[in-house]
Amino acid sequence: MASAIGTAGVRPALFAPFADLAALRYDYPIVLHDGDDERPAITALSAVIDDLLASEAPPGVAGQRMRRAVRRLEGEMRRMSARGQSGTLTELWATAAGSLGERDAQVAQDLTRARAGLARDGLVVDCDQSMPVRAVTHLWRREQRRKALAMRRTIDGLRLRLGDLVRADHLRSGGGRGEGGLRAGVGTSHEGLFDFALMASLLARPSGDHALSDTRRARIDRTLAVLRDERFFATREPYVFAFDRVADALTAHEQRRAAMTELVRSIAVAELELRGAYVEDRHDAYFDRFDATALTPADLSRFPDYLVHCPPDAEGADRAMIIDALTSGAPIKVLFVTDDAFGIGARLATTAMGLGDTFVLQASAARLYAVRERATAALRYRGPALVSVYVPASIDAAGAPYLVAAAATESRAFPTFSYDPSAGTGWGERLALADDPQPDRAWPLHELRYADATLQRRTETVAFTVADFALCDPRRAGDVGVDAPERAVPIEMWLDDPDGGVPFVRAIEPDGALRRLAVSADLVRATRRAAEAWRRLQELAALGRQPVVADLPDVPGPPAAVSGAAAATPVSPVASGPAEASPDEPYIETVRCATCNECTNLNPRMFAYDGNRQAYIKDVTAGTFRELVEAAEACQVAIIHPGRPRDPNEPGLDDLLKRAEAFA
Amino acid sequence: MTLDITRCLLESGDRPHEISDYQVGVPRWCNGCGDNAILTAMQRLCRDNDLTPERTVFVSGIGCSSRLPHYMRTYGFHGLHGRALPIAEGVKMSRPDLTVFVSTGDGDCLSIGAAHWIHAIRYNMDLTVLLHDNRIYGLTKKQASPTSPLGTRSNTTPKGSYLEALNPLTVSLGVANVSFVAQVVDWIPDVLYQVLSAAYRHRGLSFVRIIQRCPEFMPGLFDPWMQDPLRTVILRHPDGVVPSADVGRIYRNQREHDPRDLAAAREIAASEDPIPVGILFSDPDVPRYEELRHAGELRTPDVIRAGLEAELDRFTIRSAEAAAGG
Numbered sequence: 001m002a003s004a005i006g007t008a009g010v011r012p013a014l015f016a017p018f019a020d021l022a023a024l025r026y027d028y029p030i031v032l033h034d035g036d037d038e039r040p041a042i043t044a045l046s047a048v049i050d051d052l053l054a055s056e057a058p059p060g061v062a063g064q065r066m067r068r069a070v071r072r073l074e075g076e077m078r079r080m081s082a083r084g085q086s087g088t089l090t091e092l093w094a095t096a097a098g099s100l101g102e103r104d105a106q107v108a109q110d111l112t113r114a115r116a117g118l119a120r121d122g123l124v125v126d127c128d129q130s131m132p133v134r135a136v137t138h139l140w141r142r143e144q145r146r147k148a149l150a151m152r153r154t155i156d157g158l159r160l161r162l163g164d165l166v167r168a169d170h171l172r173s174g175g176g177r178g179e180g181g182l183r184a185g186v187g188t189s190h191e192g193l194f195d196f197a198l199m200a201s202l203l204a205r206p207s208g209d210h211a212l213s214d215t216r217r218a219r220i221d222r223t224l225a226v227l228r229d230e231r232f233f234a235t236r237e238p239y240v241f242a243f244d245r246v247a248d249a250l251t252a253h254e255q256r257r258a259a260m261t262e263l264v265r266s267i268a269v270a271e272l273e274l275r276g277a278y279v280e281d282r283h284d285a286y287f288d289r290f291d292a293t294a295l296t297p298a299d300l301s302r303f304p305d306y307l308v309h310c311p312p313d314a315e316g317a318d319r320a321m322i323i324d325a326l327t328s329g330a331p332i333k334v335l336f337v338t339d340d341a342f343g344i345g346a347r348l349a350t351t352a353m354g355l356g357d358t359f360v361l362q363a364s365a366a367r368l369y370a371v372r373e374r375a376t377a378a379l380r381y382r383g384p385a386l387v388s389v390y391v392p393a394s395i396d397a398a399g400a401p402y403l404v405a406a407a408a409t410e411s412r413a414f415p416t417f418s419y420d421p422s423a424g425t426g427w428g429e430r431l432a433l434a435d436d437p438q439p440d441r442a443w444p445l446h447e448l449r450y451a452d453a454t455l456q457r458r459t460e461t462v463a464f465t466v467a468d469f470a471l472c473d474p475r476r477a478g479d480v481g482v483d484a485p486e487r488a489v490p491i492e493m494w495l496d497d498p499d500g501g502v503p504f505v506r507a508i509e510p511d512g513a514l515r516r517l518a519v520s521a522d523l524v525r526a527t528r529r530a531a532e533a534w535r536r537l538q539e540l541a542a543l544g545r546q547p548v549v550a551d552l553p554d555v556p557g558p559p560a561a562v563s564g565a566a567a568a569t570p571v572s573p574v575a576s577g578p579a580e581a582s583p584d585e586p587y588i589e590t591v592r593c594a595t596c597n598e599c600t601n602l603n604p605r606m607f608a609y610d611g612n613r614q615a616y617i618k619d620v621t622a623g624t625f626r627e628l629v630e631a632a633e634a635c636q637v638a639i640i641h642p643g644r645p646r647d648p649n650e651p652g653l654d655d656l657l658k659r660a661e662a663f664a
Numbered sequence: 665m666t667l668d669i670t671r672c673l674l675e676s677g678d679r680p681h682e683i684s685d686y687q688v689g690v691p692r693w694c695n696g697c698g699d700n701a702i703l704t705a706m707q708r709l710c711r712d713n714d715l716t717p718e719r720t721v722f723v724s725g726i727g728c729s730s731r732l733p734h735y736m737r738t739y740g741f742h743g744l745h746g747r748a749l750p751i752a753e754g755v756k757m758s759r760p761d762l763t764v765f766v767s768t769g770d771g772d773c774l775s776i777g778a779a780h781w782i783h784a785i786r787y788n789m790d791l792t793v794l795l796h797d798n799r800i801y802g803l804t805k806k807q808a809s810p811t812s813p814l815g816t817r818s819n820t821t822p823k824g825s826y827l828e829a830l831n832p833l834t835v836s837l838g839v840a841n842v843s844f845v846a847q848v849v850d851w852i853p854d855v856l857y858q859v860l861s862a863a864y865r866h867r868g869l870s871f872v873r874i875i876q877r878c879p880e881f882m883p884g885l886f887d888p889w890m891q892d893p894l895r896t897v898i899l900r901h902p903d904g905v906v907p908s909a910d911v912g913r914i915y916r917n918q919r920e921h922d923p924r925d926l927a928a929a930r931e932i933a934a935s936e937d938p939i940p941v942g943i944l945f946s947d948p949d950v951p952r953y954e955e956l957r958h959a960g961e962l963r964t965p966d967v968i969r970a971g972l973e974a975e976l977d978r979f980t981i982r983s984a985e986a987a988a989g990g
Contacts, residue, residue, distance in 0.1 A: 151666075154666045156966070235966075264667065267666060267667055267670070268667050268669045268673065271667065271670040272673060272674070275674070276718075277673075277674055283673065286673070294669065295669075296669065298668045299668050299669060302666070302667075589910070591853070591908065591911070592851075592852070592853065592854075592911075592914075593853065594698065594700065594701035594704075594850055594851050595700045595701050595703070595704040595853070596695065596696040596701065597691075597696070597700055598695050598696050601695055611682070611683065612683070612704070612708055613683055613704040613707065613708070614704070614853065634695075634696070636696045636698075636877060636879060636890075637890065638891075
C-alpha cells in the first residue's frame with residue numbers, strides 16, 4: 001500500500017515488512033463515541049471488536065466461527081476507512097457486513113448476532129489529516145458538556161431557590177394577601193368554599209415585618225436577571241468557544257470577560273443570599289469593586305475553555321500569536337497541527353514548555369490514540385494548554401499517513417512527550433517521555449534482515465534516525481537521493497565520529513532492493529539538531545528523579561506536651577487532676593465529669609463548667625467544706641475530692657472528715 | 665458552595681462557634697441524669713465540627729431522651745412516639761444537605777418504634793442515631809422497657825419483669841446493610857465524645873447505644889460498673905476509640921478490636937458484663953438509600969419536561985400500537 005513514499009519510491013529499509021497496513025490490527029481507525037457517560041470517549045476499532053467478541057461470542061465452534069467472521073468484517077471496515085470512506089460504526093458495519101454476507105449466509109447470520117451486542121455508536125476516523133482535529137475536538141466537546149452540565153445545575157438550582165424567596169415575599173405582601181392573591185392560591189376546584197374577601201380582611205395585618213427589604217429585593221431581581229440571561233452555559237444562543245484563529249478566540253474572551261465576572265458575582269451573591277449570609281455592610285463594598293481580578297483559578301476553571309485549531313496552512317502571524325495567547329491568562333487550549341516535522345512549527349511544543357504554566361502535549365498522529373488520556377488531562381487542566389500534533393501532508397493516494405507519522409515518533413523527529421505543570425514542581429515530575437520507543441536510547445534500535453548479493457541471510461542492528469525518516473518526506477527529496485560511496489558509515493555512527501567518511505541511510509526500492517543513500521549536509525544538521533533536542537528532553541525528564549538535596553537530618557519531634565492524642569483533644573481552660581494537686585487541696589477529675597449539674601446546682605459560685613461543660617472548682621473560698629463533701633457524695637461519677645478543710649473551726653468537722661474519707 | 669469566592673466570604677464573616685451557641689433553655693431533666701452528659705457531648709461535637717445551627721436537625725420521638733432537641737439551638741422535630749426515625753429519614757430524603765441526628769430512647773426505639781428501627785438500619789441513610797438506654801420509661805414514672813433487666817419491679821411489672829432484656833446491639837448487627845454500631849456509657853465522657861464524633865463522621869446510619877443512668881427510677885443500677893472500672897472493657901483501635909491517658913489510667917481493661925470485623929463485633933455485642941465500650945462495627949462502603957434513590961435531585965423545568973416527554977413518548981407508541989392492533 002505504502003509503496004510510493006518519498007523520492008523515486010524509495011522507503012526506509014525498516015519499512016520493508018509493512019506493505020499492507022490494512023491487514024494489521026493496530027490503533028487505527030478509532031471510534032469517537034457518542035454520549036457523555038464515564039466510558040472512554042475514544043476507542044480503537046480493534047478494541048471495540050475485541051470487547052464485542054468477548055461479550056457476544058458463544059463458547060465452542062460457533063464462537064470460533066463468529067470470531068473469524070467479525071475479524072474479516074473488521075479488516076473490511078479498516079480498508080473502507082483507509083480508502084477515505086467516512087461514516088459511523090454502525091454504518092460501516094452495515095456496508096461491510098452487506099458485502100461479506102452476500103457471499104456466505106452463515107457469515108451474515110454470525111455478523112447479525114454479533115451486531116446485537118454493539119452497544120455504542122460513533123464516528124469511525126482513520127489516521128488521516130483530519131483525525132487530530134476531530135479527535136481533540138471530540139474530547140474537548142465532551143469536557144465542555146461535563147462542565148456545562150454541572151454549572152447548569154448550579155445556576156438552575158440558584159434560580160429556583162431565589163425564585164422561592166421572591167415568591168414567599170409576594171405571598172406576604174399586600175398583593176399576596178389580598179382577595180385576588182388568596183383566590184389564585186386556592187385554585188378553581190374549591191374556590192366556592194372560601195370567602196376570600198373575609199380572609200383578606202383577617203390577613204390584612206400580618207405579624208412581623210415585610211420579608212425582603214427593597215434593596216434586597218432589587219439585588220435578588222438583578223441576580224436573577226443575570227443568571228437567566230447568561231450565555232456561557234445556556235442551552236439557547238450559547239457563546240461559541242471553538243475558533244480557527246487565535247486572535248478571534250482572544251478577542252471573544254476579552255469581550256466576554258465582563259459578562260463572566262458578572263456571572264461569577266451573581267452566583268456568589270445568590271449563594272450568600274440563600275444562606276441568609278449576605279451582610280450589606282460588609283458585602284456591598286466588596287461586590288461594588290468586584291472585577292476580573294477577584295476570580296480564582298478554581299472559579300475560572302468552571303467556565304468553558306476556548307479551543308483554537310491552528311491548521312498546518314495557518315498564516316504565520318496567527319501561528320506567532322500562539323505563544324502570546326498561552327501567556328495571556330485566557331483559558332485557551334490550542335490544537336496545533338503541523339505537517340512538517342523539520343519545520344519551525346515542530347519545535348513549538350518544546351518552546352511552550354518553557355512558559356512554565358502551560359500544559360504541553362506533543363504527539364504524532366500515530367501516537368495520539370495512545371496518549372488520549374494525556375490529551376484529556378490537557379483539556380481538563382486549569383490553565384492554558386497546547387496540543388501539538390504532527391500529521392504528514394497527503395502524499396498520494398497510496399500513502400499511509402499512519403506509517404509516516406509513526407516513523408516521525410520512532411525517529412525522534414517528533415517525539416511524544418507531555419509537560420503537566422500540575423504534576424509536581426520539578427521537571428522530572430512534570431515531563432513524561434514514557435510513550436516514546438526505547439526512551440533510554442539516543443535512537444531506537446531494530447534488527448534489519450536481508451539477503452546479500454550471494455543470497456545469504458544477513459542480520460544487522462540498525463538505528464532509525466531522523467535521516468531515515470527524511471525518506472518519507474517529499475520536502476526532503478533532494479537530501480537523500482545519491483548512492484553512498486563504498487567508504488560510507490551509517491549516520492548514527494557518523495554522528496559520533498564525523499571523520500569516518502560519508503554518512504548514509506538504508507533504503508529499499510519498490511522492488512525490495514536495498515540501497516545505501518548518502519545524506520546531505522543539511523539533513524545531517526537536522527539529524528544532529530533532533531538528536532540534541534532528544535537528549536535535552538531526556539535530561540529534563542531525569543531532573544528531579546534523584547534527590548538533589550541529601551536527606552535532611554532527623555528533626556527533633558514536638559515536645560511531649562503537644563504531641564499525640566493529648567494535643568488533639570481540646571484543652572479545657574481549667575483542668576485539675578490528681579497529678580498536680582496536693583492531697584490537701586480539693587479537686588475534680590474534670591475530664592471524667594458527666595455534666596449532671598449536681599455540684600453546680602449545689603453551689604454555682606464554687607463549682608462551674610469549663611469550655612467543654614465539664615465541672616471544675618472555680619473558687620474554693622466561695623463555699624464550705626461541708627458543701628465540698630456533699631457535692632462529692634452527690635456526684636454521680638464520684639470524681640469530686642474534698643481534700644482537707646480550710647477552716648479548722650467549721651461546725652461538725654469530725655463527721656465531715658469521716659464522710660470525706662471515701663473520696664480521698 | 666460552588667464558588668471559592670462564596671466560601672471565602674462566608675469564612676471571613678464567621679466566628680468560631682462556642683458550646684453556648686448550641687444551648688437553649690434550661691434542661692428539665694432530673695439532677696444527675698445521664699441525658700445531661702449526652703447533651704454536653706453533642707454540643708461539643710457541634711462546636712468542634714463547626715456545624716451551622718440552621719443546617720443541623722435533631723429529631724426525636726417521645727420520652728426523656730426525646731427532650732434533647734428542645735435544648736439544642738438548631739432545628740428540631742419532637743415527633744410521635746416511636747416515629748423519630750421515619751421523620752428523620754423524610755428530612756434527609758428531601759434535604760440531604762442537612763446534618764440529621766436522632767435522639768431516641770429504649771422505649772421509643774426498641775418497643776413501639778422497633779419496626780422503624782430495623783428498617784432504618786437496613787435503609788442506611790446518613791443519620792446519627794443516639795439510643796439513650798436507661799432501661800426504664802422515666803418520663804411516665806417508671807414502667808418496664810424492652811431493656812429492663814429481668815425482675816425489674818415497675819408500675820407495669822409490680823412483681824418484677826418476666827422477660828430477659830433485649831440486646832439492641834446484637835439485633836442491630838443482625839440486620840442487613842448495617843454499617844455502624846457502637847456502645848458507650850454516659851459516665852465516661854471522653855469515650856462518649858470520641859464515639860459520637862466517629863458516628864457523626866460515618867456516612868450512613870450510625871447507631872450508638874448509650875447506656876445511661878436514671879438516678880430517679882433506676883438508682884444504683886450501674887453502680888457495680890462505675891465502682892469497678894475493670895467491669896468495663898474499652899474497644900481500642902486506631903480507626904475507633906483511642907482512650908486518653910487519664911481515661912486509660914482508670915479503665916485498664918482494654919481490648920484491640922477492628923471495627924471492620926463483623927463476626928468479632930457480634931461476639932462482643934453479646935457480652936453484658938464487662939460492658940463493651942467503643943465502636944463494634946463500622947463499614948463505610950455500605951450503600952446509602954438516599955444515594956440509591958438520588959434524593960434531592962433538582963426538579964428543574966428541564967428535568968420535569970424531560971420526564972413528561974418520556975411519559976408522553978410511551979403513550980404515543982402505545983396508542984399507535986393500539987391503533988394498529990385495532
